[in-house]
Amino acid sequence: MGPGDPGTMFPPVPLVALVAAALLIGGFLVRQIVKQRKPRGFPPGPPGLPLIGNILALASDPHVYMKKQSKIHGQIFSLDLGGISTVVLNGYDAVKECLVRQSDVFADRPSLPLFKKLTNMGGLLNAKYGRCWTEHRKLAVSCFRTFGCSQKSFESKISEECLFFLDAIDSYKGKALDPKHLVTIAVSNVSNLILFGERFRYDDNDFLHMIEIFSENIELATSAWVFLYNAFPLIGFLPFGKHQQLFRNASEVYDFLLQIIGRFSENRKPQSPRHFIDAYMDEMERNEADPDSTYSMENLIFSVGELIIAGTETTTNVLRWAMLFMALYPNIQGQVQKEIDGVVGLNRMPTFEEKSRMPYTEAVLHEILRYCNIAPLGIFHATSRDTVVRGYSIPEGTTVITNLYSVHFDEKYWTDPEIFYPERFLDSAGQFTKKEAFVPFSLGRRHCLGEQLARMEMYLFFTALLQRFHLHFPQGFVPNLRPKLGMTLQPHPYVICAERR
Numbered sequence: 219m220g221p222g223d224p225g226t227m228f229p230p231v232p233l234v235a236l237v238a239a240a241l242l243i244g245g246f247l248v249r250q251i252v253k254q255r256k257p258r259g260f261p262p263g264p265p266g267l268p269l270i271g272n273i274l275a276l277a278s279d280p281h282v283y284m285k286k287q288s289k290i291h292g293q294i295f296s297l298d299l300g301g302i303s304t305v306v307l308n309g310y311d312a313v314k315e316c317l318v319r320q321s322d323v324f325a326d327r328p329s330l331p332l333f334k335k336l337t338n339m340g341g342l343l344n345a346k347y348g349r350c351w352t353e354h355r356k357l358a359v360s361c362f363r364t365f366g367c368s369q370k371s372f373e374s375k376i377s378e379e380c381l382f383f384l385d386a387i388d389s390y391k392g393k394a395l396d397p398k399h400l401v402t403i404a405v406s407n408v409s410n411l412i413l414f415g416e417r418f419r420y421d422d423n424d425f426l427h428m429i430e431i432f433s434e435n436i437e438l439a440t441s442a443w444v445f446l447y448n449a450f451p452l453i454g455f456l457p458f459g460k461h462q463q464l465f466r467n468a469s470e471v472y473d474f475l476l477q478i479i480g481r482f483s484e485n486r487k488p489q490s491p492r493h494f495i496d497a498y499m500d501e502m503e504r505n506e507a508d509p510d511s512t513y514s515m516e517n518l519i520f521s522v523g524e525l526i527i528a529g530t531e532t533t534t535n536v537l538r539w540a541m542l543f544m545a546l547y548p549n550i551q552g553q554v555q556k557e558i559d560g561v562v563g564l565n566r567m568p569t570f571e572e573k574s575r576m577p578y579t580e581a582v583l584h585e586i587l588r589y590c591n592i593a594p595l596g597i598f599h600a601t602s603r604d605t606v607v608r609g610y611s612i613p614e615g616t617t618v619i620t621n622l623y624s625v626h627f628d629e630k631y632w633t634d635p636e637i638f639y640p641e642r643f644l645d646s647a648g649q650f651t652k653k654e655a656f657v658p659f660s661l662g663r664r665h666c667l668g669e670q671l672a673r674m675e676m677y678l679f680f681t682a683l684l685q686r687f688h689l690h691f692p693q694g695f696v697p698n699l700r701p702k703l704g705m706t707l708q709p710h711p712y713v714i715c716a717e718r719r
Contacts, residue, residue: 256296256298256303257303257611257613258611259606259609259610259611260296260303260305260610260611260612261291261292261294261295261296261305261610261612262291262292262295262296263287263291263295263296263297263298263306264287264290264291264295264297266297266298269300269301270300270446270449271297271298271299271300271301271449272297272298272299273299273300273442273445273446273449274442275297276297276299276440276442276445277441277442278703279703280440280595280703281591281594281595281621281622281623281624282623284297284306284308284595284619284621284623284624285308285621285623285624285627287306287308288306288308288309288621288624293307293308293309293311293312294306294307294308294312294607294608294610295308297619299445299448299449299617300445300446300448300449300450301449302328302330302448302449302617303613303616303617304616304617304618304619305610305612305616305617305618305619306618306619306621307618307619307620307621308621308624309624309625309628309630310625310628310630310631310654310655310657311630312608313620313621313622313625313657313661314661315607315608316607316618316620316662317599317620317660317661317662317663317664318661318662320605320607321662321663322347322602322663323601323602323603323605324599324600324601324602324618324662324663325347325599325602325662325663325664326346326347326599326600326601326602326615327339327344327345327346327347327597327598327599327600328598328599328600328615328617328618329346329600329615330448330598330617331447331448331451331454332439332444332447332448332461335454335465336468337520337524338516338520340512340514340516340517340520341354341517341520341521341523341524342354342355342358342520342521342524342525343524343528343597344520344524344597347602347663349510349512350512350517353501353512353513354512354517354521355667357494357497357498357501358494358521358525358667359667360497361412361491361493361494361497362412362667362668362670362671364491364497365411365412365415365493365494366411366412366671372411373569373570373674373678375408375411376408376674376675376678376679377567377569377678377682379404379407379408379417380404380567380678380679380682380683381567381682382404382407382417382420383400383401383404383679383682383683384682384683384686384687386400386404386420387400387683387687387716388686388716388718390716392715392716392717392718393715394692394695394713394714394715395713395714395715395716396711396712396713396714397538397541397714397716398534398538398711399420399426400420401534401537401538401541402426402429402433402530402534403418403420403422403425403426403429404420404679405529405530405533405534405537405675405679406418406425406429406526406529406530406534408529408671408675409525409526409529409530409668409671410526411493412493412494412525413493413494413495413522413525413526414478414482414493414494414495415482415492415493416482424474428470428471428474428475429526429530431467431470431471432471432523432526432527432530432531433531433708434463434467435464435467435468435471436527436531436704436705436706437702437703437704437705438460438461438463438464438467438704439464439704439705440595440703440704440705441460441461443459443460443461444460444461444464446459446461447459447461471523472519472523475519475522475523476515476519479495479515479518479519479522482495483495483496483499486499488500488503494522494525495518495522498513498518498521499518501513502514502515502518525668528666528668529668529671529672531706531708532592532593532666532672532706533672533675533676534708535590535592535706535707535708535709536583536586536587536590536592536672536676537676537679537680537683538708538709539586539590539592539708539709540582540583540586540676540680541683541689541714542697542699542709542712542714543586543638544684544689545689545690545691545697545714546691546697546699547638548690550582550640551684551688551689553578554578554579554582554681554684555684555685555688555719557576557577557578557579558576558579558681558684558685559685561575561576562681562685564685564719567678567682567685568677568678568681568682568685570674570677570678573677574650576681577644577648577649577650578640578644578648579677579680579681580643580650580677581640581641581642581643581644581650582640583676583677583680584640584643584650584653584656585638585639585640585642585643587656587658588626588632588656588658589626589638590701590707591622591623591626591658591707592658592706592707592708593622593658593660593705593706593707594621594622594623594707595619595620595621595622595623595705596619596620596622596660597664597705598617598618598619599617599618599619599620599664600615600616600617600618601613601614601615601616601618602614620660622657622658622660625655625657626655626656626657626658628655630655631653631654631655632653632655659672683716685719686718686719687716687717687718687719688716688717688718688719689714689715689716690714690715690717691712691713691714691715692713692714692715695712695713697709697710697712698710698712
């Protein structure tokens with residue numbers, strides 16, 4: 219054969235290797251087909267593509283897609299996420315029926331490859347429903363009470379952070395600014411006081427970089443690449459794809475958290491905790507003789523990271539949406555300011571105690587939470603044992619998605635839900651009224667443990683901001699009201715002018 223002959227360029231592949239490859243591919247296909255078979259009595263759902271099921275349908279506005287599918291298949295239907303059998307709960311009645319009436323059954327987390335890789339199913343938010351979750355949630359709740367919102371003095375610390383935030387905005391002298399950076403640091407500093415006992419400066423670029431990485435991972439976590447990785451973990455060996463960026467980000471954050479945990483645990487006195495890190499290390503020492511203890515440095519890192527992002531991402535986006543909507547609806551902004559002026563005045567900071575005397579302000583904040591759906595799908599749940607719901611059989615370990623967007627746009631409970639209308643939270647006498655189908659912090663065993671703190675933050679930052687400033691868009695600026703898709707729905711970057719009143 220000559221040098222250009224194909225036979226010399228591509229040596230023949232041994233027949234045994236070809237047969238082995240064919241068997242591997244055939245075995246994979248058979249396994250995937252078996253995985254994609256629905257269990258007997260499983261809820262119906264939309265048809266999917268071979269191998270990948272309904273994954274591609276979730277690439278854009280999955281919460282909207284799921285609500286539309288519920289019109290066809292009912293409030294409880296199934297999706298095939300590449301062989302991962304998944305049940306979706308739509309509407310308030312279905313979510314309440316599962317998360318409240320069968321709270322233990324729906325309190326688990328799915329053992330998805332992404333969760334296993336990032337947290338080994340430990341920590342707090344992604345922990346399996348068992349000892350690890352019980353111990354870590356109990357400790358977190360205790361620390362929130364001891365170092366946070368159960369202390370009257372903690373409100374003054376939030377108000378102090380509000381002043382730093384307002385002064386930072388004031389430095390722009392009414393010129394256009396993108397508030398994301400300032401809001402993010404201000405909100406995260408409230409959680410930082412509980413976790414580390416200290417706040418971070420607004421020009422601390424290392425901490426801001428970590429928060430931005432967290433925010434990027436929140437977006438990446440719902441990309442098609444991640445859904446594909448969960449279905450086919452072998453693609454983790456590919457050097458490209460958004461899942462690889464997520465992994466690189468997570469590794470960088472892990473190293474940073476290890477560093478700041480070491481920094482804030484210096485000069486620690488055992489059993490005299492100053493913050494969450496100290497309290498956690500006390501538990502590690504107290505349980506070091508227990509071979510089954512779930513307290514570890516790895517789980518401390520996971521817990522701190524989860525509490526930072528949970529305490530920052532959602533409240534930050536609520537306030538960013540609130541600022542955008544106040545500039546968009548100056549008449550609503552004016553009514554809020556009139557109420558603040560009448561109850562608080564202009565010469566002192568608002569207090570949380572005055573919230574009950576400001577029903578319209580409370581209604582506006584609630585409507586922002588309802589309408590903007592900061593966490594439309596929450597965090598995925600899983601069934602801890604076999605169960606039956608509305609005649610459907612749902613096996614143990616089934617992934618469960620709670621579509622909170624569909625709850626807040628449930629026509630049974632909300633009139634014209636697609637309209638931004640704060641008055642829906644007021645009665646005929648103009649007093650604030652609670653709504654049963656208002657569940658931005660979810661329901662059941664896994665509901666947000668920082669709800670009380672988040673409500674206090676949102677109210678104090680929002681009222682302090684509108685007490686001092688009038689918000690409006692620069693001349694000719696038109697905001698993009700379509701949310702950026704991720705595990706949370708955040709506004710696209712925008713600029714706003716904050717002029718002293």
